[in-house]
Amino acid sequence: MTPGPSSGTGFQKVLDNMTAPKLPGQQSGALFSSAGSSAVLEKSSPAVEFRNIEIAYGKFVAVRDFSLSIQKGSFVTLLGPSGCGKTTILRSIAGLVDISGGQIMIDGRRVDDVPIYKRNIGLVFQSYALFPHKSVFDNVAFGLKYHNVPKSDIERKVGKALEMVRLPGSEKKLPSQLSGGQQQRIALARAIVFEPQVLLLDEPLSALDANMREEMRVEIKKIQKETGITAIFVTHDQEEALSMSDRIVVMNAGAMEQIGAPEEVYEMPATAFVADFLGKANMLAGTVSKSDGPTATVTLAAGQTVKVVSPKPLSPGAPVTVVVRPEKLSLESGAMANRLTGRVASTSYLGGSATYEIDIGGKRTVRVNTQINGRVVREGGAINIGFDPAGCVLLDEKGIRIS
């Protein structure tokens, strides 16, 4: 079996290519003219690579100087606030928007000039984008038909894909006869059935209700693992990003802020933006009052002093921002090194845990998220909070993590 560009993965095993594992691209030629040498390329070239791309809508630059390399079979999430250019980047891979600078490579081949219909990419839209006038079968078979898959194979592959998304037997239904979650499953089946090189998902879960969303999260991740397809997922939901991704790309205003594994991005935010956007960290501004090797003492704007562990010696008098995650703060901590005293401004009881907004003076409130053992502290109650000196991240005056 000669491996095609995406065949080193488990894809074939799952979708069972049977006798002739012909990839659509190999038939149409142009795109995979180097398919023979792809066995070599495969190891060396990432599935998708952006090199300093820039995308402009008229005069407005939506994405600037964006470089990213995505490994084969990985699940990468573009995370960022609304309007930061996530969709634009995704559409540029598919060829739905033109880049005004830089290069995009898919499997090591430049695709800037490859038209959309030859790019071999699976797209899942937020709005499902199922063809309302076609049955589920015709929707899923659509990509196969235009990738010259023989009729006899189409039926089998559609059946397999529908099984994969747990909707076997729904071939004859119209999209309107399905629920939102089911429609999104069909959209997913439709996007993966023709074995694209990359699967692009643009906020596929945001139109679903909360329960469905969680279920689909697990399911998408499972299918991605099974097929081994490279997936690029766009969301502005941090929970989605953290739970599904191998790597997260945090974006802000058309540029990349940080890239890394979920834990990395969460535990060690590179910038103030990432710290704030992911998990709403507490940002306590202050100045270094004493520096002693790896530990330093910081005087906060509200007057308290805290001890922090810094990866690099700090010079006294330097302004720093101490970033502490709400979960890293604990209540009534007798033994904790850093103790802040405050008053509960608001309490959100969340079942097993509670979130408090605590006024620590100086017009600052600190958010604490903690397991409830004992009683829930109500609004107005005085409270002590503390955190481990090593449990925080320090940012310099430009908002960049000190490392």
Place this chain on the structure above:
Amino acid sequence: MKISPTITVAAGLSTGADKRHEDGQMLRVRTTKGWTLYDPRLAWMLVAPVLLLLIIFLVLPIAVMAVYTFFTFVTAGVETGTLTTANWHEFLTDSYYHGFLWKTLRVAAMTALLCGVLGYFPAYFIWATTFKHKWLLLLLLIVPFWISFTIRTFSWINILGEQGVINVALLKMGIISEPLPMLYNEGAVIVGLLHFLLPYMILNVYVSLESIDRTLISAARSMGCTSAQAFREVTLPLSLPGLAAGLLLCFVLAAGSYVTPQLLGSGRDALFGNLISDTIMEQLNWPMGATLSIVLFVVLGFFAAIYTRYMGMSQIVKGLGG
């Protein structure tokens, strides 16, 4: 206890009423001076003027016409109230009338089809263009309506006639030695009807194109369709409801036309509308004129009904797209 939104709103608006909803307490629809929000009586009051107008100026005249079909024609301008089926008998047996009816339907169908073919492209263009001032293009569609329909029809005489622009130009250029007979035939009538009906067709198609979710086209393209294939698979089928509505509209309007054949056609090109006019205005035969009117009314109504039934289905399909 579930509180329906209607009731809640009604309660919210009420003045002086008790606003507490306590579980287990009987929930009554709160009213203000005996009226509830969305009161059916209010709906009737709002519809009444239109309803009254429709009854007085549409339903009643048609009913009177229907009665007239059974009156006896004595001589030009004179009829008696003696009831007879002679008019209907005449219509049903005389092939003269059948010929007219058939020709009218044929010309109307041809006009509608031509409208469909010629109208789809401009509609598609307006929809697809990235031109910033799309509204201007749509406005251009409506501009013809600013000029009286009769004047617009007359203008064709100056274009197609023996002394018209085309003939004069061709004669001057020496391409022809005698004026081409372009006016006062069925072709001229159809051209006139096209001129009148194309904007309706274009607007109908445009509206249905505009309701197509453009991500569907992106989806089709990403799955390997060229632009042309995406059009055939997605855009065309989803715009068919608009095309169908346009066809029906053009067909009915063309079949009921009277001015255009009168001005641009010869006697042989008269349509059913002209026949009715002739029967009433020239022969002063009101009972027969009424019979023919009712016939046209029923026939076109029949087409519209069948069509709407079929279109109702495709409309559902279209609704799913949005």
